[in-house]
Amino acid sequence: MARTPFELKRKSVFVAGHGGMVGSALVRRLASEEANLLTAARSELDLRDQAAVNAWFTANRPQVVFLAAAKVGGILANDLLRAEFLYDNLAISINVIQAAHANGCEKLMFCGSSCIYPRLAAQPLREDSLLTGPLEPTNEPYAIAKIAGVKMVEAYRSQYGDDFISVMPTNLYGSGDNYHPEYSHVVPALIRRFHEAKLSGATNVVVWGTGMPRREFLYVDDLADACIHLMKTYSSPELVNIGSGQDITIADLALAVAAAVGFRGEISFDTSRPDGTPRKLLDVSRLAKTGWQARISLEEGIRLAYQSYLDDINGQQQGMLVCPRGERQGGSSRA
Template identity: 60%
Template sequence: MNKAAKIYIAGHRGLVGSAIKRKLEQQGYQNLLCRTSKELDLRNQQAVEDFFQAEKPEYIFLAAAKVGGIQANHNYPADFIHDNLVMQSNVIDAASRHGVKKLLFLGSSCIYPKFAPQPMRETDLLTGTLEPTNEPYAIAKIAGIKMCQAYNRQYGTQFICAMPTNLYGPQDNFDLENSHVLPALLRRFHEAKRTESPTVTVWGTGKPKREFLHVDDLADACHFLMLHYQDNEIINIGTGKDLTIKELAQMMKEIVGYQGKLIFDPTKPDGTPRKLLEVSKIYKLGWQAQISLKEGIKQTYQWYQAYF
C-alpha cells in the first residue's frame, strides 16, 4: 500500500473512520478518498456504483456502520439490521467488481455468542445464541464477514475481517440515550459534576465485565493488518484485559473529579455478562495496544471538554 495509493475510508467522520484517517495522514498517505453520508449514501446501490466507477479506489477501510448502545439497539432494531446489511453489501460487491486490491471490513465483538467461553476466540463465531439486545446488529456484521469470505473464495479477492472490542475516544457519540456505556457514563459524570448533582445512576448491577480499546490503537491495528494480514479468517483486536462496569464507573468518577454517590439500577439490562477477546493471534503477528484505559479516558475527557 504505497503512499500515493487511492484509499477510501468509508465512515471517515465516525469514531473509527476518523481515527483511521488521522493514522493514515500521520503515516504520509496522500490520496485519501472521503465522502460524508450526504455526499455518498452507502445504502444507495447506484450511488455506490457511480462512486467506484468515478474514483476507482485501490484500498478500502470499511468503517461505515450504524452503531449504538443497548437502548439504541432496543429502539431501532430494523434500522440496525437493514442499514448495516445494505451499506456493507453495496461496498463489498462494488469493491469486488471494480478490482479493489484489499478491503478491511470492521466487525464487532458482539458477533460472538452471549455465553461464549472467555476470552472469546475467533473460532467461537456461530457456536451459540447471540445477546438479544444487539442481535440485529450482530447478524448484520456476521453477514458482512461471511460475504467477505465468500467473495474471497469465489473471486480471489483480498477482503480481511477485523473484530474490535468495545471502543472509545475522540469523535465518540456522547448522546445519553443512544451511546455506548463509556461515553454515556463520561457525560453523565461531567453533567453531574457541573450541576453538583448528589448521585449518578448507572444502568444494571455493575457486575458485567467489559474490555475497552482506544480508537487510536484500533486505527494503528487496522493499518498494521492492511499491511501484514492476508488470512480469510477473522482476527480479534483488543487489549486482552477487562474490568467490571462498577470498576469502570469508579475510575471515571475519579478522572472527572465527581464527588457524589454512585447508584446502580438493577431494573435496567446488564447485557452480556462478559466480553473479553482472545488476542494472541494479532499479538503473534507483532501488534499490541499501547494506550492504557486510564490514560485513554483522560484524553477522551479532555477532548469532550474542548468540544462540548
C-alpha cells in the same frame, strides 16, 4: 490474492465512514502513510444506496478500502432501533463490498464488532467461536448484519480471490465518540453523566444494570493503528480480534470515569436496566502473533476521551454566534 507486506504509500485509500469515531481515527493514522485519501460525506454518498455506491466506486476506483461505516449505539439504541440496525448495516456492507470487488479494489478491510460472538461463548472470545451459539438478544440485529459482512468477505475471497479481510474490534471509545444521552455506548454515556453531575452539584449518579458485567475497552487511536498494521501485514480468510486483552467490571469502570471527570459523589446502580452479555473479553493471541499490542492504558484513554468531550463542548459553545437581533445561529466543531 495475498500480498504481504502490502504498501499503502501513494495508493488511493477510501475510508468509508470517515466522519465517525473509527473512520476519523483511521484518517488521523493514515496521515503518516503518504496515501491518497478518499472520503465521501454522508450528504455526498449514502452507502445504503446501491446505485450511488456503484457510481462513486466507478468514478473514483479506490485501490484500498477501510469499511468502517456503520450504524452504532448502546444497549438502548440497539434494542429500540432493531430494524434500522439490521437494514442499514446490511445495506452498507453489501454495497461497499460488492462495489469494491466490481471495481478491482486491491485490498479491503471490513470492521465488525465483538458482539458477533455468542452471548455465553467461552471467555476470552476466540475467533472460532463465531456461530457456535445464540447471540445476545439486545444487539442481535446489529450482530447479524456484521456476521453477514464477515461471511461476505470470506465468500468474495474464496470465490473471486479478492484480498479482503475482516477485523473484530472490542468496545471502543475516544475522540469523535457519540455522547447522546440515550443512544451512546457506556464510556461516553458515563463521561457525560458524571460531567453533568459535577456541574450541577448532584450527589449521586445512577448507572444502568448491576455493575457486574465485565467489558474490554480499546482507545480508538489504538484500533486505527492496529488496522493499518493488519492492512499491511495480514492476508487470510480468518478474522482477527482487536482488543487490549484486559477487561474490567462496569462498576470499576464507573469509578475510573468518575475519578477522571472529578465527580466525588456516590454511584448507585439501577438493577431494573439490562446488563447485556455477562462478559465480553477478546482473545487477541492471533493479533499478538502479528506483532501488535495496545499502547494506551484505560486510565490514560479515559483522560484523553474526557478532554476530547470538553473540547467538543467548548467548540460548540464558541460556534454559537449572537446575531444582531438576539437570534442564535448554531455551529459545531465537528463536521
